[in-house]
Amino acid sequence: MRPDLGVAFAGLRMKTPVMTASGTFGYGREYAGLVNLSAIGAIVVKGVSLEPWEGNRPPRIIETASGMLNSIGLENPGLERFLEADLPWLVSSGAPVIVNVVGRTPTEYREVARALDGAPGVAALEANISCPNVEEGGLAFGADPEAAYGLVAAMREATSLPLIVKLTPNVTDVAGLAKRVVDAGADAVSLINTLVGMAIDVESGRAVLARGTGGLSGPAVKPVALAMVYRVAAAVSVPVIGMGGIWTGRDAVEFLMAGASAVAVGTATFVDPSAPVRIAGEIAEFLARRGYGWVGDLVGVANPGFRAGRPSRLADEDPVRNNQGGTLDD
Amino acid sequence: MGVSDNKGTWRGRAEVTDSRRLAPSGPAAGYSESNQARSYHRLGLKAPEVAGRVRPGQFLHVLCPPGDPRGHSPGRPLLRRPLSVHDADPQAGTVEMLFEVRGPGTAALAATLPGDVLDVVGPLGGGCFPVSGDDRPSGATAGRTPPEPRSLTAILVGGGVGLAPLLLLARVLGTARARVRVLAGVASRADLVLVEPFYALPGLSGLVVATEERTAGAEPGLVADLLARELSELPGLRGVDPGPVVVYACGPRPMLREVSRLARGAGVEAWVSVEERMACGVGACRGCAVRTTGRPPYRLVCRDGPVFAAGEIDWGGAEP
Numbered sequence: 001m002r003p004d005l006g007v008a009f010a011g012l013r014m015k016t017p018v019m020t021a022s023g024t025f026g027y028g029r030e031y032a033g034l035v036n037l038s039a040i041g042a043i044v045v046k047g048v049s050l051e052p053w054e055g056n057r058p059p060r061i062i063e064t065a066s067g068m069l070n071s072i073g074l075e076n077p078g079l080e081r082f083l084e085a086d087l088p089w090l091v092s093s094g095a096p097v098i099v100n101v102v103g104r105t106p107t108e109y110r111e112v113a114r115a116l117d118g119a120p121g122v123a124a125l126e127a128n129i130s131c132p133n134v135e136e137g138g139l140a141f142g143a144d145p146e147a148a149y150g151l152v153a154a155m156r157e158a159t160s161l162p163l164i165v166k167l168t169p170n171v172t173d174v175a176g177l178a179k180r181v182v183d184a185g186a187d188a189v190s191l192i193n194t195l196v197g198m199a200i201d202v203e204s205g206r207a208v209l210a211r212g213t214g215g216l217s218g219p220a221v222k223p224v225a226l227a228m229v230y231r232v233a234a235a236v237s238v239p240v241i242g243m244g245g246i247w248t249g250r251d252a253v254e255f256l257m258a259g260a261s262a263v264a265v266g267t268a269t270f271v272d273p274s275a276p277v278r279i280a281g282e283i284a285e286f287l288a289r290r291g292y293g294w295v296g297d298l299v300g301v302a303n304p305g306f307r308a309g310r311p312s313r314l315a316d317e318d319p320v321r322n323n324q325g326g327t328l329d330d
Numbered sequence: 331m332g333v334s335d336n337k338g339t340w341r342g343r344a345e346v347t348d349s350r351r352l353a354p355s356g357p358a359a360g361y362s363e364s365n366q367a368r369s370y371h372r373l374g375l376k377a378p379e380v381a382g383r384v385r386p387g388q389f390l391h392v393l394c395p396p397g398d399p400r401g402h403s404p405g406r407p408l409l410r411r412p413l414s415v416h417d418a419d420p421q422a423g424t425v426e427m428l429f430e431v432r433g434p435g436t437a438a439l440a441a442t443l444p445g446d447v448l449d450v451v452g453p454l455g456g457g458c459f460p461v462s463g464d465d466r467p468s469g470a471t472a473g474r475t476p477p478e479p480r481s482l483t484a485i486l487v488g489g490g491v492g493l494a495p496l497l498l499l500a501r502v503l504g505t506a507r508a509r510v511r512v513l514a515g516v517a518s519r520a521d522l523v524l525v526e527p528f529y530a531l532p533g534l535s536g537l538v539v540a541t542e543e544r545t546a547g548a549e550p551g552l553v554a555d556l557l558a559r560e561l562s563e564l565p566g567l568r569g570v571d572p573g574p575v576v577v578y579a580c581g582p583r584p585m586l587r588e589v590s591r592l593a594r595g596a597g598v599e600a601w602v603s604v605e606e607r608m609a610c611g612v613g614a615c616r617g618c619a620v621r622t623t624g625r626p627p628y629r630l631v632c633r634d635g636p637v638f639a640a641g642e643i644d645w646g647g648a649e650p
């Protein structure tokens with residue numbers, strides 16, 4: 001029998017536990033034609049702000065050992081354009097849509113959350129309080145548990161959608177931070193966003209990225225991300241979504257075993273556009289090989305202190321099909 | 331600005347049909363730092379899906395075999411590398427790339443052998459060098475129909491490995507019966523291998539080469555100087571054939587900036603192919619932004635370019 005990859009948690013229903021990581025998949029459309037969007041567990045879009053944001057000066061990215069630095073600065077066309085053009089297109093593609101929300105002030109976060117509350121096709125919100133590449137918003141909230149609490153509480157008031165809060169690894173006590181956002185009403189937490197890093201061009205004697213520092217992602221961050229998921233899954237009661245450097249089904253299984261109910265794939269998609277679908281297929285192969293019937297049975301098995309929320313099975317009569325296994329040419 | 335959904339983009343395995351280091355021809359070049367440093371490579375791929383529809387200026391996003399063959403860069407290359415299509419043969423179903431070996435990605439590609447297979451995405455680039463009315467350049471000039479190629483004098487300006495995409499452009503323009511003049515600029519004698527493919531091209535109306543280091547058979551100086559001269563002679567040229575003149579350029583940023591300035595001064599339309607570092611190559615990551623004179627200020631090299639109207643690029647500021 002084919003192993004069951006479906007998971008339901010925090011009000012989300014996903015046919016695979018693999019989603020895209022915000023900022024690495026645009027608004028979905030960019031990858032249409034290179035991967036079957038409807039086979040992805042959920043599509044998390046690039047951060048959306050109340051007004052359009054320009055983003056940072058180039059250069060914005062640079063490859064580093066087993067990873068990359070980015071300093072995009074949350075360039076996005078703003079809420080209005082997202083609601084008019086990007087969202088309807090993506091909803092029609094068939095994957096659950098999770099909207100990553102950014103703002104400069106708690107009021108902006110709340111306004112975006114309110115506007116998305118009734119928008120057709122939005123499955124959940126992800127509050128990005130962890131971007132290291134902007135002056136205001138982002139880390140300014142995410143590195144201070146009390147500021148994070150206030151912001152999440154403001155969003156909680158404005159929406160009845162499932163609210164995921166995305167955490168930064170750039171703090172000493174990620175578990176303490178996670179607890180505060182759960183106190184404020186988060187339905188789930190996701191981590192990690194990128195680690196602050198930098199590269200210097202020794203020929204010019206200047207930082208490579210125009211903004212000096214950026215955020216590190218890719219395989220280089222995986223062990224750090226895994227340890228943080230492990231710690232948070234032993235500290236909070238809500239489900240955890242794990243990400244950071246996932247490249248293969250094996251990597252994803254590590255995150256599930258550390259206590260994540262689902263995973264997100266970011267940088268890997270730049271290299272392999274079908275990664276979110278391929279990795280789900282590889283998880284299924286692992287489950288079959290080890291005799292697991294359901295992916296949820298992996299959650300937390302390697303974490304003795306595990307106390308986070310668990311996924312449940314999608315109901316048997318549910319029409320969502322397991323539709324994974326894309327090929328190189330799809 | 332419409333969001334392209336990359337529906338027509340192909341991803342697949344392309345067999346390497348040809349992989350060779352371009353060695354300088356003729357008598358051995360004398361020693362100089364730059365001669366020793368630069369190494370160019372030509373890579374042929376079997377990719378009928380690309381060869382049949384690539385437009386001049388478009389690029390492929392190539393997954394380089396993992397591991398720097400020189401062992402200098404652990405954990406790299408990781409991301410794909412963008413490379414322009416240098417030439418395409420729709421009948422044979424092959425495409426060619428011409429690149430300079432610069433780091434772990436291009437070094438890994440240079441180490442491939444015929445029969446190897448590469449994972450390729452393409453053709454990419456929503457803005458190509460406009461040749462016919464079907465080419466829809468992006469941005470401020472979107473919707474403008476390029477001049478009818480038959481009446482056109484096209485001046486192609488290439489600096490160094492920036493000559494790579496101009497070969498396909500020259501071929502396509504030539505087939506469309508435009509008058510094609512190529513101005514090529516390279517650093518030194520050893521870099522003349524970059525110009526060789528143009529000699530084999532039928533029907534070029536002119537090919538002028540400048541080298542920064544004095545070399546027999548080439549003019550001393552910068553390619554921009556050649557363009558300045560060419561443009562100053564235009565009134566005469568136009569006297570013979572009053573067709574429109576369009577400049578197409580690819581090369582280092584300072585060269586493109588100068589080309590842009592000269593073309594504007596002469597009142598001639600100019601198109602430039604620009605570079606930025608890329609991650610996704612398809613418009614998803616917003617990593618390859620280039621600053622423009624428009625609003626909003628940034629456009630994406632992979633999605634809106636790599637070819638832009640010269641007047642659309644913001645050449646000033648602190649950017650290198």
Ligand SMILES: Cc1cc2nc3c(=O)[nH]c(=O)nc-3n(C[C@H](O)[C@H](O)[C@H](O)COP(=O)(O)OP(=O)(O)OC[C@H]3O[C@@H](n4cnc5c(N)ncnc54)[C@H](O)[C@@H]3O)c2cc1C
Pocket residue numbers: 063389407411412413414415427428429430431432433434435436437491494495604605606607608631636
């Ligand atoms: C649309 C496009 C088309 C291109 N076409 C060609 C081509 O036809 N032939 C060719 O030789 N090169 C081309 N390039 C540049 C080529 O992509 C880079 O040289 C290559 O990615 C370098 O990879 P690497 O691992 O060998 O070196 P890296 O170690 O990644 O880089 C080596 C050096 O090149 C610089 N560099 C790297 N990537 C870029 C970039 N995208 N733009 C500017 N500088 C960069 C780095 O700062 C570094 O100094 C193109 C770039 C773009 C964006």
Ligand SMILES: Cc1cc2nc3c(=O)[nH]c(=O)nc-3n(C[C@H](O)[C@H](O)[C@H](O)COP(=O)(O)O)c2cc1C
Pocket residue numbers: 021022023024046047070072074100128131166192193194216217218219221243244245246264265266267268609615617
């Ligand atoms: C180019 C780029 C852009 C990103 N933009 C966002 C963003 O807009 N919002 C966000 O919450 N995270 C953003 N991230 C972080 C990713 O979602 C993810 O948390 C991180 O990259 C780690 O996962 P990975 O190693 O699989 O990429 C971005 C990452 C990259 C590489």
Ligand code: FES
Pocket residue numbers: 607608609610611612613614615616617618619630631632633
């Ligand atoms: S490389 Fe990702 S948007 Fe251009």
